[in-house]
Amino acid sequence: MEMEKTGAGVAVLSAKEAFEKLEKVGEGTYGKVYRAREKATGKIVALKKTRLHEDQEGVPPTTLREVSILRMLSRDPHVVRLMDVKQGQNKEGKTVLYLVFEYMDTDLKKFIRSFRQTGQSIPPQTIKSLMYQLCKGIAFCHGHGILHRDLKPHNLLMDRKTMMLKIADLGLARAFTVPIKKYTHEILTLWYRAPEVLLGATHYSMAVDIWSVGCIFAELVTKQALFAGDSELQQLLHIFRLLGTPNEEVWPGVSKLKDWHEYPQWNPKSLSTAVPGLDELGLDLLSQMLEYEPSKRISAKKAMEHAYFNDLDKGHL
Amino acid sequence: MDFDLENPLGNFHDLPCDAVPSLFLIESDHIPPPNYCQSLKASDFDISVRRDVVSLISQLSCTFDPVLPYLAINYLDRFLANQGILQPKPWANKLLAVSCFSLAAKMLKTEYSATDVQVLMNHGDGGAIFETQTIQRMEGIVLGALQWRMRSITPFSFIPFFVNLFRLKDPALRQVLKDRASEIILKSQREIKVLEFKPSTVAASALLYASHELFPFQYPCFLRAISDCSYINKETVVQCYNVIQDIAREEYESVLNINSTSDTPVNVLDEHFLSLESEKTNGTNVVVTQEQDFKRRKTTDYGNNRRVPFSHFHQC
Numbered sequence: 001m002e003m004e005k006t007g008a009g010v011a012v013l014s015a016k017e018a019f020e021k022l023e024k025v026g027e028g029t030y031g032k033v034y035r036a037r038e039k040a041t042g043k044i045v046a047l048k049k050t051r052l053h054e055d056q057e058g059v060p061p062t063t064l065r066e067v068s069i070l071r072m073l074s075r076d077p078h079v080v081r082l083m084d085v086k087q088g089q090n091k092e093g094k095t096v097l098y099l100v101f102e103y104m105d106t107d108l109k110k111f112i113r114s115f116r117q118t119g120q121s122i123p124p125q126t127i128k129s130l131m132y133q134l135c136k137g138i139a140f141c142h143g144h145g146i147l148h149r150d151l152k153p154h155n156l157l158m159d160r161k162t163m164m165l166k167i168a169d170l171g172l173a174r175a176f177t178v179p180i181k182k183y184t185h186e187i188l189t190l191w192y193r194a195p196e197v198l199l200g201a202t203h204y205s206m207a208v209d210i211w212s213v214g215c216i217f218a219e220l221v222t223k224q225a226l227f228a229g230d231s232e233l234q235q236l237l238h239i240f241r242l243l244g245t246p247n248e249e250v251w252p253g254v255s256k257l258k259d260w261h262e263y264p265q266w267n268p269k270s271l272s273t274a275v276p277g278l279d280e281l282g283l284d285l286l287s288q289m290l291e292y293e294p295s296k297r298i299s300a301k302k303a304m305e306h307a308y309f310n311d312l313d314k315g316h317l
Numbered sequence: 318m319d320f321d322l323e324n325p326l327g328n329f330h331d332l333p334c335d336a337v338p339s340l341f342l343i344e345s346d347h348i349p350p351p352n353y354c355q356s357l358k359a360s361d362f363d364i365s366v367r368r369d370v371v372s373l374i375s376q377l378s379c380t381f382d383p384v385l386p387y388l389a390i391n392y393l394d395r396f397l398a399n400q401g402i403l404q405p406k407p408w409a410n411k412l413l414a415v416s417c418f419s420l421a422a423k424m425l426k427t428e429y430s431a432t433d434v435q436v437l438m439n440h441g442d443g444g445a446i447f448e449t450q451t452i453q454r455m456e457g458i459v460l461g462a463l464q465w466r467m468r469s470i471t472p473f474s475f476i477p478f479f480v481n482l483f484r485l486k487d488p489a490l491r492q493v494l495k496d497r498a499s500e501i502i503l504k505s506q507r508e509i510k511v512l513e514f515k516p517s518t519v520a521a522s523a524l525l526y527a528s529h530e531l532f533p534f535q536y537p538c539f540l541r542a543i544s545d546c547s548y549i550n551k552e553t554v555v556q557c558y559n560v561i562q563d564i565a566r567e568e569y570e571s572v573l574n575i576n577s578t579s580d581t582p583v584n585v586l587d588e589h590f591l592s593l594e595s596e597k598t599n600g601t602n603v604v605v606t607q608e609q610d611f612k613r614r615k616t617t618d619y620g621n622n623r624r625v626p627f628s629h630f631h632q633c
Contacts, residue, residue, distance in 0.1 A: 058453035060423070061423035064423045064424060065424055065467075067467075068465060068468040071466045071467075
């Protein structure tokens with residue numbers, strides 16, 4: 001009775017009562033993703049449902065930690081917002097957790113593909129705005145000691161009308177990514193992976209996300225992935241062909257990384273050969289994002305201050 | 318995603334400098350609201366309920382890292398601020414203590430024995446045995462009240478940052494300083510007066526207090542480093558330092574009673590802190606300098622004597 005009395009202060013509709021599922025839009029390792037409408041407000045949300053593997057421990061530690069991180073990060077306008085967390089029970093009486101996210105109607109991957117199909121370029125000011133928002137969201141995550149480590153166009157959500165961009169797939173939310181079908185030739189997670197990761201570095205730093213941001217930047221300009229390897233070795237070779245094979249002079253410590261081998265020796269080429277159509281300031285920013293030595297790579301916050309963004313109207317971002 | 322809850326500024330040298338302000342900006346989101354402190358003070362009963370649950374959590378946590386009980390007590394305070402004080406039933410206090418402890422252990426990925434928890438909770442109150450399901454339901458209630466914002470920024474989050482400012486080169490000395498500051502932080506959390514201060518302020522004050530005990534000759538440098546930190550309000554640190562000193566004095570007095578030692582050296586700490594401030598205001602003069610040399614010697618001697626009985630007293 002005391003328990004109920006205490007609980008009365010936390011009056012919560014069950015997820016089933018609060019939301020009307022409209023359609024299933026994804027499925028992942030841990031559960032399903034629905035587009036849904038909140039009955040009380042009419043608002044469209046993304047409802048991500050996961051069954052907890054309870055055993056004796058109730059909410060698992062991993063789930064608890066990661067939901068807490070999402071709740072903390074959701075205050076930034078450029079991180080997809082986790083609006084609520086609801087516990088419910090499924091037909092078998094098992095506890096399920098519903099993560100209620102704001103709904104975004106597209107992602108950067110689809111956005112780029114739509115321009116590729118029409119043969120048009122993405123307008124330069126649009127690229128600049130999207131890049132600024134991406135740097136801002138990543139700066140926010142890094143400022144909280146959070147690395148993303150899997151940045152790619154597919155998990156950068158967008159609203160077509162407002163051209164707002166939001167980072168998604170942090171932690172547990174990542175489990176809801178639509179799985180890569182076996183017949184696809186894309187190995188998405190390799191294309192945006194930093195060279196130190198590919199070479200087996202065990203200590204990640206925030207620079208791994210900046211590398212990914214740089215790859216996405218180039219892809220916005222050319223509408224093609226900058227480094228499209230289909231294995232870890234091929235990914236490295238793609239990088240080395242453009243930026244030159246790294247050595248101890250340009251990247252102290254590189255030859256001591258776990259997966260370092262002898263590689264063909266290429267000289268660096270100009271970035272403008274790979275990213276035609278990007279102006280000098282953009283190329284300068286891109287080159288700082290694609291520095292080999294992680295500690296020399298530009299930070300997200302410094303990137304926001306780069307002259308490339310000077311003529312961008314940042315008032316609404 | 319990489320995430321170190323206990324040490325978000327731990328790789329301080331790897332963080333871009335501009336990342337540091339974030340924790341200082343958001344830390345206030347992770348403490349109970351100001352009126353919580355006032356409403357506790359207004360009621361002796363509420364204070365005693367909090368004290369009981371804090372005591373239970375401390376019993377559960379005495380063999381774990383100090384971050385664990387600190388986090389659990391933070392959840393308790395935030396829960397009470399949201400829900401109000403529970404009805405005076407001992408079993409409800411125990412259930413709340415166990416739930417906050419369990420949630421903190423999960424956040425820190427700390428393994429613990431559910432059997433040990435049950436044994437501790439049953440001690441002195443034979444009837445209460447909590448089923449796993451009951452604890453899980455209570456955890457759900459706490460999670461809902463806290464809106465799943467379980468990553469609390471605690472004073473422990475700021476210790477590495479401030480210790481880096483102190484420029485102590487010897488890793489062993491840094492660890493000693495951190496450990497002592499951690500003890501002080503954990504003890505001070507039991508007093509509601511400390512709840513009024515932000516975690517960074519508590520961390521700075523605890524480190525200053527610990528550095529004064531352990532490294533009195535370097536204390537002025539440490540004080541200057543803290544004072545120069547733009548994220549810290551110096552006046553607030555002084556207030557918090559004094560609160561912490563009062564708490565630590567109570568600790569010493571209980572130890573001193575056991576050992577029948579004069580309590581004069583405790584008073585030296587007050588004078589020492591104030592005299593440093595006075596020195597800054599008035600500029601250096603020979604008489605003050607000589608006096609301080611004398612006082613520091615006394616403090617050092619006292620500190621040496623204090624180590625052994627304190628360690629013995631503090632065995633869990």
